[in-house]
Amino acid sequence: MSRTPITVAYGDGIGPAIMQATLRILEAAGAQIEPEVIEIGEQVYLRGNSSGIADSAWESLRRTRVLLKSPITTPQGSGYKSLNVSTRKALGLYANVRPCVAYAPFVPTRHPQMNVVIVRENEEDLYAGIEHRQTEEVFQCLKLITRPGCERIVRYAFEYARQQGRQRVTCFVKDNIMKMTDGLFHQVFNEIGAQYPDIARDSMIVDIGAARLADTPERFDVIVMPNLYGDILSDVAAQIAGSVGMAGSANIGDQCAMFEAIHGSAPDLADDVANPSGLLHGAIQMLLHIGQAGVAESIHNAWLRTLEEGLHTADIFRAGQSQQLLGTRAFADAVIERLGELPKVLAPVTYSNSGPLTLPEVVRAKPKKKDLVGVDVFLQWREGPPNQLGQALKPHGTQELPLQLITNRGVKVWPQGFPETFCVDHWRCRFKSPAEPIGFDDVLALQVRLHDAGFDVVKTENLYNFDGEAGFAAVHG
Numbered sequence: 001m002s003r004t005p006i007t008v009a010y011g012d013g014i015g016p017a018i019m020q021a022t023l024r025i026l027e028a029a030g031a032q033i034e035p036e037v038i039e040i041g042e043q044v045y046l047r048g049n050s051s052g053i054a055d056s057a058w059e060s061l062r063r064t065r066v067l068l069k070s071p072i073t074t075p076q077g078s079g080y081k082s083l084n085v086s087t088r089k090a091l092g093l094y095a096n097v098r099p100c101v102a103y104a105p106f107v108p109t110r111h112p113q114m115n116v117v118i119v120r121e122n123e124e125d126l127y128a129g130i131e132h133r134q135t136e137e138v139f140q141c142l143k144l145i146t147r148p149g150c151e152r153i154v155r156y157a158f159e160y161a162r163q164q165g166r167q168r169v170t171c172f173v174k175d176n177i178m179k180m181t182d183g184l185f186h187q188v189f190n191e192i193g194a195q196y197p198d199i200a201r202d203s204m205i206v207d208i209g210a211a212r213l214a215d216t217p218e219r220f221d222v223i224v225m226p227n228l229y230g231d232i233l234s235d236v237a238a239q240i241a242g243s244v245g246m247a248g249s250a251n252i253g254d255q256c257a258m259f260e261a262i263h264g265s266a267p268d269l270a271d272d273v274a275n276p277s278g279l280l281h282g283a284i285q286m287l288l289h290i291g292q293a294g295v296a297e298s299i300h301n302a303w304l305r306t307l308e309e310g311l312h313t314a315d316i317f318r319a320g321q322s323q324q325l326l327g328t329r330a331f332a333d334a335v336i337e338r339l340g341e342l343p344k345v346l347a348p349v350t351y352s353n354s355g356p357l358t359l360p361e362v363v364r365a366k367p368k369k370k371d372l373v374g375v376d377v378f379l380q381w382r383e384g385p386p387n388q389l390g391q392a393l394k395p396h397g398t399q400e401l402p403l404q405l406i407t408n409r410g411v412k413v414w415p416q417g418f419p420e421t422f423c424v425d426h427w428r429c430r431f432k433s434p435a436e437p438i439g440f441d442d443v444l445a446l447q448v449r450l451h452d453a454g455f456d457v458v459k460t461e462n463l464y465n466f467d468g469e470a471g472f473a474a475v476h477g
């Protein structure tokens with residue numbers, strides 16, 4: 001078997017120690033890999049590269065398409081971009097897969113039956129980094145959810161469940177509030193889920209879903225979520241399974257993939273103390289990705305056996321329960337000594353059905369008939385109560401494009417608002433055609449009239465119908 005080139009980053013803090021331990025175990029297990037080392041992290045940042053990764057490193061990544069990465073330290077202060085976010089976006093790593101498994105009774109947990117995989121969308125949502133200060137008082141972050149993005153992550157979750165013999169996929173969304181963005185995620189979940197009759201599916205509003213995940217995680221199998229919920233809840237899930245020091249994570253794209261531990265560089269830890277298991281689990285996912293399932297299985301089972309024998313690093317060591325306290329290097333040696341053994345209490349793993357998933361290309365839908373029917377004009381204004389703004393704006397509407405309503409932070413304040421509503425200096429003023437579609441020149445002319453009248457237009461958002469269906473949220477109240 002020829003060796004597969006992989007890019008390796010040793011990272012900061014405990015990064016080099018856990019990477020050495022992991023690579024030693026991989027080597028001893030017969031992994032056919034050819035590591036190419038790149039430098040990322042603190043030193044690169046401090047040399048003035050705000051992305052934390054040198055340009056030459058991208059070249060290795062594009063060639064090997066596989067990155068095994070230790071955690072890095074992000075220097076304190078502004079001006080440093082998150083290396084994780086940049087790598088995920090630049091390499092199109094749309095799926096973040098985090099198995100969170102309890103190893104009771106060897107690692108203490110309140111949830112001994114827990115075995116959950118979180119599949120988190122990794123590129124969209126509030127992480128697009130599109131933020132603006134619009135007025136003196138108001139800051140905005142754009143939440144972007146796309147149909148291709150939802151289709152890819154949801155299909156990935158169902159394909160993953162089928163490949164891994166998992167029974168159920170659950171979707172967490174907040175579509176009772178975000179009816180269009182989270183509503184799209186939910187709708188795509190239902191559409192794609194229907195193509196997998198062999199896998200049960202259900203969905204929950206993220207708040208009650210999160211509460212149940214924290215309380216009874218054993219009732220979940222695979223959970224698919226938009227980016228922000230997945231970011232938060234995958235840490236919760238890893239922690240309640242036993243320890244953040246033990247979970248690995250795969251970041252998967254069509255072309256490239258990145259594997260890592262979920263924890264950080266733990267600068268508070270002394271040398272040779274860290275648990276290398278999180279990165280080792282990332283490396284096991286990497287071996288599956290590059291088609292070396294036999295090696296992955298052998299390492300995972302030897303690791304389970306080591307855990308069972310009570311050979312523990314400090315983070316999971318319990319006097320009276322553990323047998324021996326080991327440092328990072330000695331723990332790696334213990335795993336190596338047990339290669340070829342199976343666990344006796346914990347269930348051994350089998351990876352016969354694992355490998356990279358090949359997903360069909362997303363089929364882009366035929367464009368719908370798109371009609372411009374109005375515009376939301378956002379103003380900075382602080383001269384008086386909402387009625388005053390309504391009266392001042394109304395004459396600038398036309399028969400084709402009249403002022404329909406004004407909201408402040410989403411609450412309708414004109415016409416017929418409540419005097420109790422607290423208002424900031426940011427007003428969304430909806431001008432909407434009562435019947436026929438309008439032209440873009442109507443929208444421009446309105447803005448010119450408003451500008452000439454002294455209004456401070458900070459942003460506009462066009463209102464479209466798609467095949468006659470409104471592409472904007474209705475305002476109630």
Ligand code: NAD
Nearest residue numbers: 071072073074245262263264265266267268269274275315
């Ligand atoms: P952390 O995950 O590094 O540490 C949190 C706690 O868990 C600490 O008490 C630490 O000692 C312990 N811990 C973490 N990994 C462990 C291991 N393998 N074995 C034993 N104990 C372990 O989080 P933090 O302290 O908030 O962050 C430290 C640095 O790591 C920061 O600079 C942060 O930006 C960075 N970070 C990087 C990544 C990444 O590169 N993927 C992820 C998270 C945080």
